[in-house]
Every structure is written in structure tokens, then in C-alpha cells.
Amino acid sequence: MAEIGIFVGTMYGNSLLVAEEAQTILAGLGHQAKVFEDPLVADWESYTGKYVLVVTSTTGQGDLPDSIMPLFKDLQDMYQPHLRYGIIALGDSTYANFCGGGKRFDTLLQEQGAQRIGEMLMIDASEDPEPESVSNPWVMQWATLLK
Ligand SMILES: Cc1cc2nc3c(=O)[nH]c(=O)nc-3n(C[C@H](O)[C@H](O)[C@H](O)COP(=O)(O)O)c2cc1C
Numbered sequence: 001m002a003e004i005g006i007f008v009g010t011m012y013g014n015s016l017l018v019a020e021e022a023q024t025i026l027a028g029l030g031h032q033a034k035v036f037e038d039p040l041v042a043d044w045e046s047y048t049g050k051y052v053l054v055v056t057s058t059t060g061q062g063d064l065p066d067s068i069m070p071l072f073k074d075l076q077d078m079y080q081p082h083l084r085y086g087i088i089a090l091g092d093s094t095y096a097n098f099c100g101g102g103k104r105f106d107t108l109l110q111e112q113g114a115q116r117i118g119e120m121l122m123i124d125a126s127e128d129p130e131p132e133s134v135s136n137p138w139v140m141q142w143a144t145l146l147k
Pocket of ligand 1: 009010011012013014015016056057058059060061062063065090091092093095096097098099100125
């Protein structure tokens with residue numbers, strides 16, 4: 001069974017709800033999953049060689065929420081080839097930089113040699129007002145890719 005750290009970036013709690021439902025699903029499948037609401041780089045580093053799941057929305061003009069920005073900054077100079085990750089991006093396609101926060105995170109991790117498990121999920125608030133109805137099936141499928 002896998003150990004998964006779920007790292008959340010949220011403004012109004014939608015991403016936290018998605019993260020908490022993901023934790024419930026993963027735990028129900030026998031994995032060890034923990035949610036980090038105000039994530040620190042030390043939390044992140046404890047998942048080297050394990051799995052992280054980033055669940056973040058987008059604010060401003062394609063920016064990351066304040067709750068995850070400190071982590072994002074602290075990760076800048078790392079090389080993380082032993083990290084395996086998944087990413088769920090929440091956004092709204094009526095904004096210019098759709099899911100820009102999640103895309104920025106994914107780009108950083110790709111540059112650092114981390115291995116993405118599955119495709120990034122992008123949830124559009126203007127299409128799906130209940131993000132967990134989209135993320136829950138994705139998490140079930142993502143879990144089949146964990147070793
Ligand atoms: C001030 C503001 C700026 C936003 N900017 C963007 C954006 O640039 N791109 C995008 O895709 N979504 C944008 N959104 C939409 C949010 O990312 C979306 O509503 C998301 O579901 C919020 O999730 P949260 O409660 O976890 O923060 C913005 C929302 C607000 C309120």
C-alpha cells in the first residue's frame with residue numbers, strides 16, 4: 001500500500017473538500033493518506049520516494065493561492081527525481097489563465113525530474129460546480145496506478 005501526502009492550495013475551501021474526499025477514498029482502498037492544509041517544505045520532503053497529490057486552485061491571474069505559495073517558493077531549487085506525484089487543478093474557464101496555478105506546479109515538478117502519475121485533472125468551476133463529483137472518480141482511477 002502507498003503513502004500519499006495530499007498538499008492543498010485553496011482560497012474558499014473547494015480544493016480542501018476535494019483533498020479530504022481524496023483522502024477518504026485512498027484510505028478506503030488501504031493506502032495511508034494525509035492532508036496538509038498549510039503545507040511546509042518539511043512535510044513535502046517526508047514524501048520523497050513516496051507519493052504526493054497536489055490539489056490546488058488558481059487565483060489572481062493564473063496564480064497559486066497564498067496557502068500553498070510558501071511551499072511552491074521553497075521547492076524552487078530542488079531536484080526531485082524520486083518523487084512521484086499527481087495533480088488536481090481547480091479553476092474556472094471564464095478566466096484567462098485556466099488552471100494556471102496547477103499548471104505552474106506541474107511545470108515546476110516536471111523541470112525537477114519528478115514523475116507524474118497519470119494526467120493532470122483540471123476541474124472547471126463554470127462547468128462543474130461540485131468539484132468532488134469530477135475528482136472522486138479520477139482519484140479512484142489514479143489509485144490504480146499506485147504501487
Ligand atoms: C479572485 C479570483 C481569481 C481567479 N483567477 C482564476 C484564474 O486565473 N484561472 C482560473 O482557472 N481560475 C481562477 N479563479 C477560479 C478559482 O480557481 C475556482 O473558483 C476554484 O474552484 C476555487 O477553488 P478554492 O475554493 O479551492 O480556492 C479565480 C477565482 C477568484 C475568486
